[in-house]
Amino acid sequence: MRHLGLPLRLLVLSFTLCVTAILAWAHAIVVESSPQTNGVVKGPVIAVKLRFNVRIDGPRSRLALVKPDGTSHALEVLRQPSPDSLAATLSGLLPGKYQLHWQVLANDGHITQGDIPFTVTSP
Numbered sequence: 001m002r003h004l005g006l007p008l009r010l011l012v013l014s015f016t017l018c019v020t021a022i023l024a025w026a027h028a029i030v031v032e033s034s035p036q037t038n039g040v041v042k043g044p045v046i047a048v049k050l051r052f053n054v055r056i057d058g059p060r061s062r063l064a065l066v067k068p069d070g071t072s073h074a075l076e077v078l079r080q081p082s083p084d085s086l087a088a089t090l091s092g093l094l095p096g097k098y099q100l101h102w103q104v105l106a107n108d109g110h111i112t113q114g115d116i117p118f119t120v121t122s123p
Contacts, residue, residue, distance in 0.1 A: 028052040028106040035100070035118040043093035043120040054106050055083040061104040063088050068096035093120045
């Protein structure tokens with residue numbers, strides 16, 4: 001009977017590790033972006049595409065552009081190219097440092113957000 005405690009503890013530990021791993025994968029994380037993080041692109045028109053590690057709810061997701069002067073404006077999110085992606089088009093960009101701010105709703109109900117800094121140069 002004394003050894004029954006160890007198997008039970010191992011079972012609880014294994015269960016806890018599995019649940020933690022599942023929850024960690026539940027949040028949407030950018031796995032590919034264009035422009036790339038800290039990338040340099042030629043303006044004035046840029047195609048934006050973000051791909052995530054999970055399916056996301058496109059209509060409830062948001063993209064915003066933060067300009068070099070710190071002002072921000074919402075971007076029109078294009079029809080989803082795939083269930084794990086968002087796309088938009090940026091136009092009229094002058095040379096400078098920008099940030100693409102994203103906020104997505106993953107199919108598990110979790111909202112995640114982040115920023116992708118990039119620099120625009122002259123064409």
